[in-house]
Amino acid sequence: MADTLLDYETEAAHYDETRGGVPRAEAAAGAVLRLLPPGARTLLDLACGTGLVTERIAGTGLRVLGADAAHAMLRTAAGRLPGRVVRADARRLPFPDASLDAVCAVWLLHLVPYTGEIVAEAARVLRPGGVLAVTVDKDAAHDVGSDIDALLRPHRSAAAAHDLAGRGGARAAAHGLAPAGATAFTGHGQGATPRGTARRLRAGHYASWFRGDAVTTDTLAGALAALPDQDRPRADPEYRLVAHAKPVP
Numbered sequence: 712m713a714d715t716l717l718d719y720e721t722e723a724a725h726y727d728e729t730r731g732g733v734p735r736a737e738a739a740a741g742a743v744l745r746l747l748p749p750g751a752r753t754l755l756d757l758a759c760g761t762g763l764v765t766e767r768i769a770g771t772g773l774r775v776l777g778a779d780a781a782h783a784m785l786r787t788a789a790g791r792l793p794g795r796v797v798r799a800d801a802r803r804l805p806f807p808d809a810s811l812d813a814v815c816a817v818w819l820l821h822l823v824p825y826t827g828e829i830v831a832e833a834a835r836v837l838r839p840g841g842v843l844a845v846t847v848d849k850d851a852a853h854d855v856g857s858d859i860d861a862l863l864r865p866h867r868s869a870a871a872a873h874d875l876a877g878r879g880g881a882r883a884a885a886h887g888l889a890p891a892g893a894t895a896f897t898g899h900g901q902g903a904t905p906r907g908t909a910r911r912l913r914a915g916h917y918a919s920w921f922r923g924d925a926v927t928t929d930t931l932a933g934a935l936a937a938l939p940d941q942d943r944p945r946a947d948p949e950y951r952l953v954a955h956a957k958p959v960p
């Protein structure tokens with residue numbers, strides 16, 4: 712986790728404008744809202760980051776809280792949602808058992824190797840009937856059908872190993888959660904470029920699913936560098952969000 716957090720401590724300053732800004736945040740917030748259980752009044756945005764998505768969910772009248780582990784991200788979030796964000800690791804939340812109607816996590820699970828612990832903790836804080844809504848298969852959503860995708864896809868065998876989709880919901884089921892719907896949202900401004908993808912590959916940003924050695928990395932980065940239009944973003948991705956509900960006894 713240290714590397715992940717280090718990235719976000721330094722990325723906070725330019726996170727919003729490099730991740731699709733308000734259009735992406737509005738699309739993500741809309742997707743979360745579509746998956747909420749009827750009558751939901753409280754929601755925790757897990758790994759709320761700068762709070763750009765959280766703020767949009769909060770604009771609907773729900774009581775919305777945010778939690779994130781990175782100081783710098785949280786500072787921005789605190790400006791947007793004063794008194795409603797807390798610094799916390801997603802595996803140890805400072806909320807009582809069965810105290811929330813919904814928990815969402817946008818763009819968290821693909822980053823970490825301990826999805827099971829996060830799901831268990833979310834299941835603990837959800838009330839019976841409550842819903843956990845998470846993005847899945849984030850990296851695999853990129854550039855579907857593009858020339859970049861054609862190069863990366865063969866290396867994505869373990870792509871979803873860390874998120875809920877990767878185990879067909881088994882991780883959620885293991886913590887007593889049952890499938891409760893799915894939706895998608897457009898990652899505005901998130902279309903990848905060949906140059907950026909090669910840079911991210913070399914920098915280890917795809918470590919959660921790319922297991923290639925140094926030679927494979929070089930070969931793949933070389934193939935990306937040979938693609939045309941090095942700085943032209945490919946199509947905006949469609950990200951998947953799935954919901955799992957805590958059964959009512």
Ligand SMILES: C[S@@+](CC[C@H](N)C(=O)[O-])C[C@H]1O[C@@H](n2cnc3c(N)ncnc32)[C@H](O)[C@@H]1O
Nearest residue numbers: 719758759760779780781784799800801817818
């Ligand atoms: C890709 S950002 C997503 C932020 C926000 N959900 C959004 O969509 O704009 C990932 C966030 O996860 C946070 N994070 C990573 N590991 C975490 C953990 N174990 N507990 C809490 N937050 C974590 C990072 O600090 C970062 O803010």
